[in-house]
Amino acid sequence: MGHRVERGIESLAPDLADQGGEVLQLLVGGRLRRHFEPRASTGHRTVLSPQRPSSSPVPGNDRADRLLRQELEEAATLWTRNDQGVRLQILTSVTSLLSVSRMEQRTLGADVCVGAVGLGCAGMSGAYGRSADEQSIATFRNALDAGITFIDTADHYGMGHNETLIGQALRPADRDRAVVSVKFGALFGVDGSVRGINGRPDAIPNFLGYSLQRLGTDYVDIYRPARLDPVVPIEETVGAVAEMVQKGYVRGIGLSEVGAETIRRAHAVHPITDVQIEYSLFSRDVEDEILPTCRELGIGVTAYGVLAQGMLTGTWRPSAGDARHRGHLPRFAAGNIETNLALVERLREIATSRSATVAQLAIAWVLAQGRVHRDIVALVGASRPRSIAEAVDAAGLRLTEDDLDAIEQAVPRGAVAGERYAPALLALLDSERTGGRR
Ligand SMILES: NC(=O)c1ccc[n+]([C@@H]2O[C@H](COP(=O)([O-])OP(=O)(O)OC[C@H]3O[C@@H](n4cnc5c(N)ncnc54)[C@H](OP(=O)(O)O)[C@@H]3O)[C@@H](O)[C@H]2O)c1
Known part of the structure; x- marks a missing residue:
């Protein structure tokens, strides 16, 4: 050939x-x-x-x-x-x-090679307000065309809407190029209230079957429990996903928001491809224990919240409509938001000196944390083609040691005001039980 x-x-x-x-x-x-x-x-x-x-x-x-x-x-x-x-x-x-x-490539686990920037699709199903399917599909296709290959969704995003949308956007010719990551197990009431997690082995083929149907595909590249089920040992959940791997429905197993001990236990049952976790200039807990553990075991990290849900962009402005979607996030709450936006302004100066936007600086900072080991993907939540264009350019922005020092001084670890989730949601995070504070 x-x-x-x-x-x-x-x-x-x-x-x-x-x-x-x-x-x-x-x-x-x-x-x-x-x-x-x-x-x-x-x-x-x-x-x-x-x-x-x-x-x-x-x-x-x-x-x-x-x-x-x-x-x-x-x-x-x-x-x-x-x-x-x-x-x-x-x-x-x-x-x-x-x-x-x-686009620079990153390797998750033993051999899953993906673009350094990934696409988070939650915003295409109303996570941050109204979304338009046509625009979302254009965003999705632009992302693939530009070299973004890691695509993240969950069965609960828009109660299945997000997977159905991806099923429409993902052309058969692109299927092999895309690495589709799906989270399962988050339970909600009919009114949208949080009802916990189901990681029981007998529920997994059921969750997966629905996801495959909505996605219009016969396999998921990386399948992961959205959160650790506190009453089901992780060995059982991962063991059940491993059966789906054996049957060819799943290619790799991931985890989400879990701590070091859970990562080790899961990895002992079946090799873990990546841990998805919040990691940004505002959320650096993972540096203490979780990231070193992943590196020791050869597990990749797919970092989400890289833009702090839109705040680390320098373009987010408070509005009445937005309060419904970000109002529950402590960092957007009155009393905290003032401190946090002041931090963003400090970054703007550094971004301008590199002819970049604040969003690009924030993405490039996360990518810089994985440059040596090539093991961190910056998952960017986007529902507009313009956000994709900025993210792709950010992948080419190489921060120097001087840039990184300036960023560290502008936003020292722990400078952000407020926790990353409200108390009830924070309590669901295994990662918070074993990690540091910020
Ligand atoms: N495993 C987990 O527990 C977990 C939790 C949360 C999220 N996630 C995943 O991670 C993804 C992203 O995380 P996130 O929701 O925390 O969001 P994020 O990436 O920190 O922020 C997304 C927000 O930033 C905006 N944005 C993107 N690029 C921009 C730019 N260049 N300029 C201005 N604004 C920009 C987006 O706007 P537009 O939509 O208008 O483009 C959206 O409102 C999600 O979609 C989801 O797939 C995983």
Whole structure:
């Protein structure tokens, strides 16, 4: 297969050059550099010379590489048909492939390779006010096109609406590229009141069956209990999900908001792919015990609340409508919000010095915490294409040591006012029982 790709691409390259130098510059400047190198360049014409496929392997990127080569092979084969319409489509898809390949990759668990920024879909089902399905679907597709591959949902987001929406947005051709993470087990009353957690083994095939139906897929990439069920040993919950892995309905097992001891117990039953937990400039408890434990065991971290539910963006403003959705969050409550917004303003200065927004600085800070180990994904909650565009650019923002020092001084750990959840919800968090305070 390798040989055919190389020949195909060699003939593709001069033609692409005829279409204008930009696409070719992308080809040469992007990750393809590892497979192809420029041999000669005169004006717009650059000839690519294939390297041996194994010439510069990058650990953790094998799956993405295989996908890229396979898709380029298809593009090269189609290109030889010499049909203008098809060629234009190929140019578009090669450009989008290259943006996929340009996003930094992170590895969760042993081998789940995903873009460093992930997409959190809760806001597409009313978590922060009214949402519009059409806009959400556009946001979702923009995210995939831009190289975001980790997609997070839960069966309770919008009481199933979120999974149904993802089922509509996720095209069959994109299914393999997406890593769909689903949380299960959170129970609510008909009126939306919180009713606890169900992590019982006999409930899991039932939850999963409904999720698969709504998502329109026959497997979930990462399946995780939304919270630890206090009356069911984690071994039993994970053991039941492991049976779903054996049957092919689930590919990997994740956890959410659990402490170090639970992580160890779960991992002893079945390898855990990632722990999803709040981690941001405002929420740094995980640094004490949870993150080191994950690193010791080779488990990834999918950080949520990276933007502190929209506050760490510098654009959030209080409004009467918003009070219904964020009003229950202590950090947005009167008495705390003033302190927290003042912290955001301190970040604005640093962001401006890097020609970035506060949101981008906050995302880049989380990504910087995982740069060495390549094990942290910054999950960004977004329901508008514009939020995706900013998040994708943030993935390319490399903070220097000086930037990180300035950020630390502007928002020292523990400076935020208020807990991250109201007391009743905080009480459901196993992570809070074993972690520090902020
Ligand atoms: N495991 C868990 O327990 C758990 C708990 C909560 C959330 N999560 C997951 O994590 C995801 C994100 O977490 P989160 O809900 O805490 O939210 P977040 O990412 O901290 O904040 C989301 C909010 O920020 C806004 N936003 C995004 N980019 C922006 C930008 N560039 N400028 C201005 N505003 C911007 C979004 O607006 P728009 O919607 O208008 O784009 C949304 O209102 C959720 O969707 C969910 O998948 C998991």
